[in-house]
Amino acid sequence: xxxxxxxxxxxxxxxxxxxxxxxxxxRDVDLAVHPGEVVAVIGENGAGKSTLMKILAGVLQVxxxxxxxxxxxxxxxxxxxxxELGIALIHQELNLLPNLTVAANIFLxxxxxxxxxxxxxxxxEAAAAVLKRIGLDIAPDTLVSALSIGKxxxxxxxxxxxxxxxxxxMDEPTSSLSESEAGKLFEVIRDLRDRGVSILYVSHRLxxxxxxxxxxxxxxxxxxxxxxxxxxxxxxxMVRNMVGRDVARVFERTRMASGPLALDVRxxxxxxxxxxxxxxxxxxxxxxxxxxxxxxxxSALLRTLxxxxxxxxxxxxxxxxxxxxxxxxxxIACGMxxxxxxxxxxxxxxxxxxxPNLSLGAxxxxxxxxxxxxxxxxKQASEAMIVQMGIRGAHPGKATRHLSGGNQQxxxxxxxxxxxxxxxLMDEPTRGIDIGAKQEIYRAMEALxxxxxxxxxxxxxxxxxxxxxxxxxxxxxxxxAGELPxxxxxxxxxxxxxxxxxxxYASRQSSVRVT
Amino acid sequence: xxxxxxxxxxxxxxxxxTALLEPNFLTAYNLQNTLRxxxxxxxxxxxxxxxxxxxxxxxxxxxxxxxxxxxxPLLLVEAGWSLVTVFLVLVVVLLVLGLxxxxxITKLNLQPFVVTLCGLLFYRxxxxxxxxxxxxxxxxxxxxxxxxxxxxxxxxxxFGLPIPFAIMVLLALLAGALLxxxxxxxxxxxxxxxxxxxxxxxxNTDRMIILAYVIAVLTAGLGGVLFALDVNSVQPAVHxxxxxxxxxxxxxxxxxxxxxxxxxxxxxxxxAAVLRLLYNAINILGIPTQLEFxxxxxxxxxxxxxxxxxxxxxxARLTRSMPEN
Numbered sequence: 001x002x003x004x005x006x007x008x009x010x011x012x013x014x015x016x017x018x019x020x021x022x023x024x025x026x027r028d029v030d031l032a033v034h035p036g037e038v039v040a041v042i043g044e045n046g047a048g049k050s051t052l053m054k055i056l057a058g059v060l061q062v063x064x065x066x067x068x069x070x071x072x073x074x075x076x077x078x079x080x081x082x083x084e085l086g087i088a089l090i091h092q093e094l095n096l097l098p099n100l101t102v103a104a105n106i107f108l109x110x111x112x113x114x115x116x117x118x119x120x121x122x123x124x125e126a127a128a129a130v131l132k133r134i135g136l137d138i139a140p141d142t143l144v145s146a147l148s149i150g151k152x153x154x155x156x157x158x159x160x161x162x163x164x165x166x167x168x169x170m171d172e173p174t175s176s177l178s179e180s181e182a183g184k185l186f187e188v189i190r191d192l193r194d195r196g197v198s199i200l201y202v203s204h205r206l207x208x209x210x211x212x213x214x215x216x217x218x219x220x221x222x223x224x225x226x227x228x229x230x231x232x233x234x235x236x237x238m239v240r241n242m243v244g245r246d247v248a249r250v251f252e253r254t255r256m257a258s259g260p261l262a263l264d265v266r267x268x269x270x271x272x273x274x275x276x277x278x279x280x281x282x283x284x285x286x287x288x289x290x291x292x293x294x295x296x297x298x299s300a301l302l303r304t305l306x307x308x309x310x311x312x313x314x315x316x317x318x319x320x321x322x323x324x325x326x327x328x329x330x331x332i333a334c335g336m337x338x339x340x341x342x343x344x345x346x347x348x349x350x351x352x353x354x355x356p357n358l359s360l361g362a363x364x365x366x367x368x369x370x371x372x373x374x375x376x377x378x379k380q381a382s383e384a385m386i387v388q389m390g391i392r393g394a395h396p397g398k399a400t401r402h403l404s405g406g407n408q409q410x411x412x413x414x415x416x417x418x419x420x421x422x423x424x425l426m427d428e429p430t431r432g433i434d435i436g437a438k439q440e441i442y443r444a445m446e447a448l449x450x451x452x453x454x455x456x457x458x459x460x461x462x463x464x465x466x467x468x469x470x471x472x473x474x475x476x477x478x479x480x481a482g483e484l485p486x487x488x489x490x491x492x493x494x495x496x497x498x499x500x501x502x503x504x505y506a507s508r509q510s511s512v513r514v515t
Numbered sequence: 516x517x518x519x520x521x522x523x524x525x526x527x528x529x530x531x532x533t534a535l536l537e538p539n540f541l542t543a544y545n546l547q548n549t550l551r552x553x554x555x556x557x558x559x560x561x562x563x564x565x566x567x568x569x570x571x572x573x574x575x576x577x578x579x580x581x582x583x584x585x586x587x588p589l590l591l592v593e594a595g596w597s598l599v600t601v602f603l604v605l606v607v608v609l610l611v612l613g614l615x616x617x618x619x620i621t622k623l624n625l626q627p628f629v630v631t632l633c634g635l636l637f638y639r640x641x642x643x644x645x646x647x648x649x650x651x652x653x654x655x656x657x658x659x660x661x662x663x664x665x666x667x668x669x670x671x672x673x674f675g676l677p678i679p680f681a682i683m684v685l686l687a688l689l690a691g692a693l694l695x696x697x698x699x700x701x702x703x704x705x706x707x708x709x710x711x712x713x714x715x716x717x718x719n720t721d722r723m724i725i726l727a728y729v730i731a732v733l734t735a736g737l738g739g740v741l742f743a744l745d746v747n748s749v750q751p752a753v754h755x756x757x758x759x760x761x762x763x764x765x766x767x768x769x770x771x772x773x774x775x776x777x778x779x780x781x782x783x784x785x786x787a788a789v790l791r792l793l794y795n796a797i798n799i800l801g802i803p804t805q806l807e808f809x810x811x812x813x814x815x816x817x818x819x820x821x822x823x824x825x826x827x828x829x830x831a832r833l834t835r836s837m838p839e840n
Binding site for chain 1: 695696697698699700701702704705708709711712713714715716717718719776777
């Protein structure tokens with residue numbers, strides 16, 4: 001299809017629309033990338049950045065709209081087809097095989113061979129040449145498992161370059177890199193750009209976007225809301241474009257005056273988060289939102305509080321009860337409960353019916369002498385909970401696997417309510433469930449808080465955080481970047497804290513200059 | 516329940532077919548023998564089932580049968596220890612072995628297959644070494660004790676219920692109660708399906724897994740005592756060979772999934788009965804006994820294939836009838 005587009009554009013996307021069940025991920029998105037430029041794509045969680053990247057790389061297909069490469073319309077159905085046109089996607093989660101060498105990973109599936117007999121020397125030499133090209137000083141026969149995350153990221157880049165990639169799509173490449181590793185990556189990116197390779201760079205970290213990008217495209221709710229270049233490419237302008245919507249209240253909540261102290265966290269150090277100690281408190285009847293970008297340490301904090309992940313130090317008290325670290329049993333005994341992030345693998349035994357799932361956490365307190373199951377109690381308690389939570393589709397003998405996501409989540413919540421916890425932790429409590437079920441979960445949270453329960457919930461959905469919270473803790477890089485009471489709550493305020501304040505940006509920039 | 520229906524059908528079919536083809540099958544002598552062996556194998560299969568339900572595997576059962584099989588006559592006859600002492604020593608030894616398996620698997624995070632494979636090799640070697648590979652037995656002594664294995668509870672003039680079968684029924688009732696009516700049985704089922712969710716629910720999953728391996732070793736030990744009393748000549752090198760595989764086969768035939776979380780004690784008992792019945796049918800119908808393993812293997816394979824089809828059909832029906840809400 002002939003089209004009047006600039007011939008110098010390497011890739012152009014026109015009016016891309018992509019729907020997922022129940023939501024429109026991208027709506028009429030336009031994007032162009034020219035040879036030798038770094039284009040950053042930014043936006044909140046769920047703005048559609050990853051979906052767009054996957055479409056451009058051939059992982060997903062558009063519902064409507066068109067993608068042009070070198071002015072020719074293309075219909076990429078697989079990553080391989082994208083690769084043949086010189087487009088390479090470097091995933092958020094790395095796709096390397098740690099048990100193989102660097103060389104084997106770079107040429108995986110394209111090993112030089114003769115009748116299936118691998119030409120090892122040729123493989124090593126070719127790998128060494130690619131590694132040299134990006135200035136990565138490691139031997140091609142090093143095992144990937146021996147490399148740091150940052151080096152692995154660069155091996156991914158080497159793999160993409162070995163496929164003659166002209167456009168590298170990088171989805172959150174620095175999310176698990178140290179500052180010096182990120183600096184090294186930026187050097188490589190600049191070098192590649194100067195040699196004519198284009199880079200699409202997706203990141204939450206506005207500081208590094210400012211530093212590395214030639215242009216910025218802002219996505220919000222699946223639509224392009226801003227093109228920033230030159231001096232407009234500053235943090236304030238980016239944040240303004242990322243949020244800037246009328247925040248329609250998803251839920252109208254009656255706020256209560258909060259009561260006495262329910263949860264007291266002192267200097268908690270999460271082993272799987274950053275090493276900085278976290279301290280905060282929750283009062284009875286208070287709903288506290290835990291905001292932050294993906295990977296900011298919200299889940300790690302909740303898991304550590306509940307004893308699933310080990311803590312490297314600190315004290316957690318529920319009322320007067322000191323929680324033993326690394327022991328969910330102790331956390332439960334002290335009156336804590338966790339609705340985990342992944343209800344399928346952590347919240348429910350999917351193969352079991354609703355009733356045994358509801359009772360699972362409470363059996364040790366509700367049984368007859370000698371560990372005999374109290375089936376009368378189980379039946380009554382679960383029937384009452386099914387009514388209380390409004391769980392639909394629960395039948396004895398019907399596995400929870402066959403319930404809808406919203407009802408599954410109500411089962412997980414109901415399981416903990418059988419315990420009467422004083423402190424309820426919820427990790428993304430409404431992820432992947434429909435609007436109706438979300439409202440029911442919100443109402444349940446409100447009712448529980450009104451009865452005096454303290455609730456700490458994490459969410460990637462800003463509306464949820466704004467609508468439900470009495471107070472918000474914003475996390476950034478494993479630390480609590482700030483605390484916002486309901487009166488100071490705004491999307492801009494949360495985003496500013498979540499993307500890191502000016503100070504940390506300045507320190508990163510200076511450290512990059514040193515390396 | 517559906518899973519038991521299938522295996523029960525196989526049991527009835529083999530029984531009726533063999534009875535029609537060979538009337539001698541229904542003699543009291545033959546039935547008593549089959550029931551006795553069903554009891555003996557059923558006992559070790561019940562233990563295997565607990566381990567399989569938690570998502571593990573126990574390969575050491577046959578060697579535990581051999582080790583116990585040489586220890587009992589060795590201590591009772593050659594060393595002349597009292598019955599009570601031997602009983603207590605056995606219980607302690609078995610508890611230690613079960614705990615060892617469980618601790619290695621949960622605390623050191625070793626794979627059940629590897630741990631119990633090492634057990635299989637180690638206990639066999641130990642049994643052969645302490646006896647110098649000499650056949651062990653009770654001779655004509657301990658006739659009373661041996662009744663536990665060879666005795667019968669008279670029902671009619673010509674037919675008596677073999678005591679090992681009665682012991683197995685008792686054990687099955689206990690095991691069924693543990694699995695279906697106690698919180699620990701519920702925990703094992705839950706963690707067999709999804710260990711992480713069980714842990715998130717505050718269940719001490721390690722302790723439950725250790726319990727399963729202790730049960731497996733204890734039942735293998737009980738089976739070992741009865742097998743030794745029954746044969747009265749225990750050859751350390753071959754006694755109990757492959758018994759762990761019979762136990763696993765019975766559990767799988769009886770509806771246990773090697774993925775964990777599924778199984779019933781009644782099913783396992785019926786599974787053990789099917790295996791013994793097949794063995795008996797092969798013998799009594801004059802089918803070359805060399806074919807024994809081939810026939811048992813084929814029956815198990817057909818059984819699990821049929822099971823998979825039933826599962827797919829019910830799953831498809833469920834998805835179709837599932838109301839979206």
